Amino acid sequence: MGITMGLNLLLLVAMVATNILSLYHLSSTLHSPPPSSSPPIPPHLLHQLSTIRATISHLTRLHSPSTLNLTTPSDLLLYTHLSPIASACKNYPQMLHQYMNYTPFSTCPNDAFLAESLILRGCHPLPRRRCFSTTTTTTTLKTDPFAPLPENSVNWKLYTSCKSFTCLAKLKPEMGFDMKLEKTRFLEYKSELDLPISQLFELANNAKSVIRLGVDIGGGSGTFAAQMKLKNVSVVTTTMNLGAPYNEAVALRGLVPLHVPLQQRLPMFDGVVDLVRCGRAVNRWIPLTMLEFLLYDVDRVLRGGGYFFIDHFFSKSVDLGKVYAPLIGKLGYKKVKWAVSSKTDSNGIKNGEVYLTALLQKPLSK
Ligand SMILES: *[C@@H]1O[C@H](CO)[C@@H](O)[C@H](O)[C@H]1NC(C)=O
Ligand SMILES: *[C@@H]1O[C@H](CO)[C@@H](O)[C@H](O)[C@H]1NC(C)=O
Numbered sequence: 001m002g003i004t005m006g007l008n009l010l011l012l013v014a015m016v017a018t019n020i021l022s023l024y025h026l027s028s029t030l031h032s033p034p035p036s037s038s039p040p041i042p043p044h045l046l047h048q049l050s051t052i053r054a055t056i057s058h059l060t061r062l063h064s065p066s067t068l069n070l071t072t073p074s075d076l077l078l079y080t081h082l083s084p085i086a087s088a089c090k091n092y093p094q095m096l097h098q099y100m101n102y103t104p105f106s107t108c109p110n111d112a113f114l115a116e117s118l119i120l121r122g123c124h125p126l127p128r129r130r131c132f133s134t135t136t137t138t139t140t141l142k143t144d145p146f147a148p149l150p151e152n153s154v155n156w157k158l159y160t161s162c163k164s165f166t167c168l169a170k171l172k173p174e175m176g177f178d179m180k181l182e183k184t185r186f187l188e189y190k191s192e193l194d195l196p197i198s199q200l201f202e203l204a205n206n207a208k209s210v211i212r213l214g215v216d217i218g219g220g221s222g223t224f225a226a227q228m229k230l231k232n233v234s235v236v237t238t239t240m241n242l243g244a245p246y247n248e249a250v251a252l253r254g255l256v257p258l259h260v261p262l263q264q265r266l267p268m269f270d271g272v273v274d275l276v277r278c279g280r281a282v283n284r285w286i287p288l289t290m291l292e293f294l295l296y297d298v299d300r301v302l303r304g305g306g307y308f309f310i311d312h313f314f315s316k317s318v319d320l321g322k323v324y325a326p327l328i329g330k331l332g333y334k335k336v337k338w339a340v341s342s343k344t345d346s347n348g349i350k351n352g353e354v355y356l357t358a359l360l361q362k363p364l365s366k
Contacts, residue, residue: 088122096123104130112158116241120261145226145253146183153252154245161243168244175244176221186227192339193312193357197227200309203336203359209305211274217298218262218281222250229255235275238266263290268301276302277309284315284324284353292327299331304364308333313356314343320354333360 089096099114108131139150149165156163169178186197204211211233216224219237228235236256239246250257276298315324337359
């Protein structure tokens, strides 16, 4: 199946949009090198920057609707033409075509996993569609974020291993669906890797810093946001439905789920939140460049004096010292807490892994 030139052009335009973050990152590194004797910018980054710039000038000269080749499947082109789609979409034309193969004005295909697979491959935003997604029965909703989750508010047909929250809670308690267990999380200090919420507030109070708004990146079923809600703090949770209805669970608890993958720019403006937490989802499995972009995006959304809470980040012990600690250090944040301890499960022991829990404070001005 051939993707035509016209579509490529559209995708290139979209690519430029999604590359603005890289451009911002790279040019800010170039224009305002951090104080002290910082190392020179590596040649591959300079090369990357000039490639992006060259693409942009090329597109400004070329961009004209008349160059579009309209032989692309009409449904795909019609809808992508109206809203931007991410550059990575071009690598998955078949999946994208399948996603756009639907009957307008009727019920959408049951394809939430296809959509998520595309999003996880960096194809985000997805093109929009004119169809109705299936809605489940609305049950009596509870205001308590730790109340048992109502079972019939999820399209369980999509899932194979379990067809209820009760089943998921029993299957693997650490998945975050056992509300009795969740109610105890983030409250106790069992090891130096823990930072209970009471301690977090104490540290912030002592620093005369207020915590009202937060983002929990990769927050699973939303328990951190739930505990913070009890403290009258609004926390939104980015979460994906990897094998379980995490987004639905967060929403059923009366919290805000953001269906946003880790590689996506956070949908918040610069300098607006008081706290960002990264849980275990952020770890050494994330490619280093991606992790670097994630850290700079955290910095972007945090206000001066805001806190970055790294909760149980795991990596190989040797990499923490050589790679991750220097990467985090580049942010120039104050280390309020920095605790490293061995990861003692079988994988941790096999790979010589450690956990890092840190609370870092962004300087008031940069
Ligand atoms: C559009 O693409 C088709 C097949 O890919 C090709 O045969 C045709 O010549 C193209 N038209 C233009 C105007 O480029
Ligand atoms: C949260 O707000 C409610 C209503 O204003 C108040 O009664 C409660 O004490 C607050 N809780 C905390 C932990 O501040």
